[in-house]
Amino acid sequence: MRLVVLVSGTGTNLQALLDACADPAYGAEVVAVGADRDGIEGLARAELAGVPTFVCRVGDFADRGAWDRALAQAVTAHRPDLVVSAGFMKLVGPPLRSRVAMVNTHPALCPAFPGMHGAADALAYGVKVTGATLFVVDDGVDTGPIVAQVPVPVADDDTAESLHERIKVAERAMLVGSIGRMAREGWSLDGRRVRIG
Numbered sequence: 524m525r526l527v528v529l530v531s532g533t534g535t536n537l538q539a540l541l542d543a544c545a546d547p548a549y550g551a552e553v554v555a556v557g558a559d560r561d562g563i564e565g566l567a568r569a570e571l572a573g574v575p576t577f578v579c580r581v582g583d584f585a586d587r588g589a590w591d592r593a594l595a596q597a598v599t600a601h602r603p604d605l606v607v608s609a610g611f612m613k614l615v616g617p618p619l620r621s622r623v624a625m626v627n628t629h630p631a632l633c634p635a636f637p638g639m640h641g642a643a644d645a646l647a648y649g650v651k652v653t654g655a656t657l658f659v660v661d662d663g664v665d666t667g668p669i670v671a672q673v674p675v676p677v678a679d680d681d682t683a684e685s686l687h688e689r690i691k692v693a694e695r696a697m698l699v700g701s702i703g704r705m706a707r708e709g710w711s712l713d714g715r716r717v718r719i720g
């Protein structure tokens with residue numbers, strides 16, 4: 524399965540996928556990494572792994588629609604079977620999603636705590652268990668059909684940072700496990716229900 528991974532920051536989820544893909548038995552290959560900004564660790568990780576990269580900055584385009592079309596062009600040039608948004612902090616519009624399936628990983632148990640601050644919002648709400656969700660991207664914000672979820676307990680002395688870091692450990696394992704199964708076993712969508720195999 525050919526993967527294009529989109530990142531905006533540190534790229535530890537990307538790194539987990541790159542490491543998994545080093546084993547041919549994993550069943551997937553990262554064919555390109557895209558970002559919405561320059562100079563981020565995620566792009567450096569891709570370059571170190573010898574994976575082609577591209578950058579599509581919203582500010583370089585006349586409007587969001589033009590950016591969406593350029594992003595779709597840049598991604599589909601690599602002929603992906605699946606696009607993985609792994610810490611990509613932009614909503615992606617129909618030009619890309621109508622052409623290729625896309626999954627996103629989010630640091631909360633959807634549908635709770637959507638948006639940019641999943642871990643901090645869960646901590647502020649006072650939940651005792653949060654986690655991470657892998658879902659198929661749709662028109663909403665973190666509302667798409669759920670591929671996988673993993674629970675993570677909240678500790679009394681957690682900060683938003685410590686909680687997010689603990690979530691990310693579980694998130695990376697969930698992402699690698701789920702993408703590998705999707706690649707090896709295939710997957711389908713039945714309404715909101717995602718079936719692997």
Ligand code: GAR
Nearest residue numbers: 532533534535536610628629630638
């Ligand atoms: C991950 O926890 C991911 O779920 C989150 O950003 C982090 C990226 O970490 N994404 C969102 O919050 C999107 N709503 P990474 O750059 O180390 O992979």
